[in-house]
Amino acid sequence: MRVYEELFIVRPDATDEEIDPLVEQLRGMITTGGGTLDKVDKWGVRKLAYRVEKRNEGYYVLLQFSAEPDAVKEIERRLRVSDLVLKYMTVRIDEKLKRMDKRKKQREKRAARKPRVEAAPAMPHVPSEPSGPIPGAPMPGAPVSPAKVDAV
Numbered sequence: 001m002r003v004y005e006e007l008f009i010v011r012p013d014a015t016d017e018e019i020d021p022l023v024e025q026l027r028g029m030i031t032t033g034g035g036t037l038d039k040v041d042k043w044g045v046r047k048l049a050y051r052v053e054k055r056n057e058g059y060y061v062l063l064q065f066s067a068e069p070d071a072v073k074e075i076e077r078r079l080r081v082s083d084l085v086l087k088y089m090t091v092r093i094d095e096k097l098k099r100m101d102k103r104k105k106q107r108e109k110r111a112a113r114k115p116r117v118e119a120a121p122a123m124p125h126v127p128s129e130p131s132g133p134i135p136g137a138p139m140p141g142a143p144v145s146p147a148k149v150d151a152v
Contacts, residue, residue: 001035001066003097008079008088009058012045019061022084026063026075033074035067052086064093 006026010019019042027037043060052058067075072090079088 001068002092003038003064003066003094004072005091005093006063006065006075006079006088007091008061008063009048009052009086010061010084011086012055012057012059014059014084018084019059022082023061023063025078029074029078030065030067030071033067033071035065035071037063037065039064055086058086 010022023040027040030037039062041062041064043062045057045059048056048058076088076090079085
C-alpha cells in the first residue's frame with residue numbers, strides 16, 4: 001500500500017452537484033481496490049498558470065489516499081476520459097513522508113544531545129531620550145535670531 005496525492009483541475013463553471021459525484025466515484029474506486037481515502041480538499045476556483053482548453057481558471061480538488069498502483073492507473077484513466085477534468089497530477093508521497101519522519105527523528109536526537117543553554121540575563125533599561133541637552137541644538141527658551149526666522 002502506497003500513499004498518493006491526486007490533484008485535479010475541473011472546469012470553473014462546474015457546480016458542486018457535478019464535482020461531488022466524480023469525487024464519490026474516485027472514492028469508490030479507491031475503497032474497492034483495498035485502499036483508503038484520507039483527505040478531500042476542495043480549493044475552489046483559482047487562476048491557472050497558463051491557458052488550458054481556452055480557460056484561465058479552474059476548480060482545484062486535492063485527494064490524499066492510500067492504494068495499490070493498479071488503482072492509481074484506473075483513477076488516472078477515469079480522469080483522462082472525464083469531460084469535467086482539465087488537468088490532473090498524481091504524486092506518490094509515502095517516500096517523502098518517510099524522509100520527513102527520519103529527518104524529524106534526527107533533529108530530536110541531535111537536540112537531546114546538546115546541553116541546554118541558560119537564558120541570558122535581561123539587559124538593564126536604557127532610557128531612549130538623553131537626559132542632557134543635545135549638542136548643537138538651541139537651548140529651550142533661548143532667543144531666536146531674526147536671520148534664522150527668515151530662513152524658515
